[in-house]
Amino acid sequence: MAWVQIRFAVLADHVDSMSDFLMDIGCQSVTFTASNEQQAIYELKPGDINYWATSTCVGLFDAADDMDFVARSIANHPNMDKDFSYKIEQVEDKDWEREWMDNFHPIKFGERLWICPSWRDIPDPDAINVILDPGLAFGTGTHATTALCLKWLEAMDLSDKTVLDFGCGSGILAIAALKLGAKRAIGIDIDPKAIIASQENAERNGVADQIELYLPEDAPQFDTEVIVANILAGPLKELKEVICGYGQPGTLVALSGILAEQANDVANAYQELTELLPPExxxxxxxxNGKIK
Incomplete structure (x- = not known):
């Protein structure tokens, strides 16, 4: 089936009404993105909804639809600015599921760790392989924040250690730690979907009996030798005492999800609790990363 999309700007206050309006006139799907990179919103909690001051709206239509009618209808919408401008683009007809799957390849971290989608052949059967598909929760290894943590875990001796994955998402870090030799992993996340995804991924990788998963309010107190927290700068600072409270003097800590310009603020927040090395x-x-004092 052939598709065409219309792209235009819309103010934050009018996003919901414009989405409903587009669906009413035959739109198949509506997406909103930041109009520029400077407007990007990184720190949202699950369930939060926040729009940019000006968003780029993209409405997808059947190529047989009358796009002149669509454009006129949008221009005449009461919430649309009189200077309304738009761009209509043909969307290439392809197998989108196949296209999506083709974007994910096995990725190697360090000398021995691979993260592999289930539909791909494992490049090195003798390596440490974590089978993990994109799904309910964040974390596939393709993002730099996750990659930085995987490389950190891969480079250390985790034998007989307990590892806390704070903000576990898909469970990728906890599962990788277990595959790398940790005896026990604990995952904590505020999103119930992350708990489900982590459990499913742990079962797929044969480590379900070594992992414990909790929402924050259900997590018991425990001590751990290794803590990795791949969340975001704001929550890292806000939860510093909670995160470090699961460790003891000498516990290794890695903090990720931090933009380069936020590194000093995060390091300063942790300076009384930890000894941190320069950022990677x-x-x-x-x-x-560093260790608890």
């Missing part, structure tokens, strides 16, 4: 950077993101 990948793309625009950094990981800070």
């Amino acid at each position: 950077q990948e793309d625009e993101w950094v990981r800070i």
Whole structure:
């Protein structure tokens, strides 16, 4: 089936009404993105909804639809600015599921760790392989924040250690730690979908009997030798005492989900609780690691 999309700007206050309006005139799907990179919103909790001051709206229509009528209808909408401008684009007809799957490849971290989608052949059967598909929760290894944490875990001896994955998402870090030799992993996340995803991924990788998963309010107190928290700068600072409270003097800590320009603020927040090394950077993101005092 052939598709065409219309792209235009809309103010935050009018996003919901415009979405409903587009669906009423035959739109198949509506997406909203930031009009520019500077407007990007990184720190949202599950269930939060927040729009940019000006969003780019993209409405997808059947190519047989009258796009002149669609454009006129949008222009005449009471919430649309009189200077309304738009762009109509043909969308290439392809197998989108196949296209999506083709974007995910096995990725190697360090000398011995691979993250592999289930539909791909494992490149090195003798390596440490974590089978993990994109799904309910964040974390596939493709994002720099996750990659920084995986490289950190891969480089250390985790034998007989307990690892806390704070903000576990898909469970990728906890599962990787177990595959790398940890005896026990604990995942904590505020999103119930993350708990479900982590459990399913742990079962797929044969480590379900070594992992414990909790919402924050249900997590018991425990001590751990390794803590990795791949969340975001704001929550990292806000939850510093909670995160470090699961460790003891000498516990290794890695903090990720931090933009390069946020590194100093996060490091300063933790300076009384930890001894941190200089940040490691990948793309625009950094990981800070050290140990609890």
